[in-house]
Amino acid sequence: MNGKMFRALLWKEWRESRLRFLALFCTFHLPLVFFYQAMRMLKGRQHDLFVFQIAAPRNMYATLFYQSAFNMTIGLFLIAFFAASAFSGEYEGNRLFFMFERPVRRGALLAVKWGVYMFEALVAICLSLFTSQLLVYLAYNADGSPVLAIPGEQLAEVLGACLRGAIWLAVLGAGAFGSSFLFAVVFPRWWTGMIAGTITVGTFLLFMYFRIYDWMFWAFTHQPGPAGPPIEKYARLEGGPLLWLLVPALLCYAASHHFLKRKEIR
Numbered sequence: 001m002n003g004k005m006f007r008a009l010l011w012k013e014w015r016e017s018r019l020r021f022l023a024l025f026c027t028f029h030l031p032l033v034f035f036y037q038a039m040r041m042l043k044g045r046q047h048d049l050f051v052f053q054i055a056a057p058r059n060m061y062a063t064l065f066y067q068s069a070f071n072m073t074i075g076l077f078l079i080a081f082f083a084a085s086a087f088s089g090e091y092e093g094n095r096l097f098f099m100f101e102r103p104v105r106r107g108a109l110l111a112v113k114w115g116v117y118m119f120e121a122l123v124a125i126c127l128s129l130f131t132s133q134l135l136v137y138l139a140y141n142a143d144g145s146p147v148l149a150i151p152g153e154q155l156a157e158v159l160g161a162c163l164r165g166a167i168w169l170a171v172l173g174a175g176a177f178g179s180s181f182l183f184a185v186v187f188p189r190w191w192t193g194m195i196a197g198t199i200t201v202g203t204f205l206l207f208m209y210f211r212i213y214d215w216m217f218w219a220f221t222h223q224p225g226p227a228g229p230p231i232e233k234y235a236r237l238e239g240g241p242l243l244w245l246l247v248p249a250l251l252c253y254a255a256s257h258h259f260l261k262r263k264e265i266r
Helices: 003-027 030-043 046-072 074-084 088-092 096-100 106-141 152-186 190-222 239-261
Strands: none
Touching: 003 074, 003 106, 030 046, 030 106, 046 074, 046 106, 046 152, 046 190, 074 106, 074 152, 074 190, 106 152, 106 239, 152 190, 152 239
16 A cells, blocks of 8 residues: 555545544543532632632542543443444445455555544543643633632643553553454444444443552542642553553454455455
């Protein structure tokens, strides 16, 4: 496959998935809606600004916790739904087998589609950690009041923690994406792939949720200090578990390549 064909495939996948990607990215910010309502309730208590000042830094930690919990539970199902739609356009428009007859290898087609959709899914699940914290910071500092302002040092500290959390979420998201993408290759109907991917993600969370909770949150939530949770203990990076959690995604990619290569042209 030459460079021109590669760019054409990239543009095709981006054009077909960009609206779904935008919807996915916005959906990952649903926890901020609840934070906004809570913030409005607190701001209504004008006589208690000192209490609100104390609560402001802690709310950064709370937003980080709830956004992370949302991403590693509901967010994985959202990624599974997103991956299940990867081949829906080709199947429903009878364009998949037409593409098989073009001068492009099936492995190259799979690699481009996998790469584009995986990149979009991981951007949505990881970047939402950072954008949610930035939006909370801007909300507290928008009016320029020194009483409600959050110091920039704390923002930098929280964003550093977000980087560790994003590594965990990227690995978890890759596994959820890979399993659902595999079913999208095997089944010709997007909803069957979505159901199978949902069952797979649900089974994974059933058996692994508490282990992942320990790695990401236990020390952060169960060892509070005088100034709040110890942010440095959030999302401890464990090399072994991170590498093992990457294995399912790699196996799913290999299986997807196997099934797509042997798919019949009808």
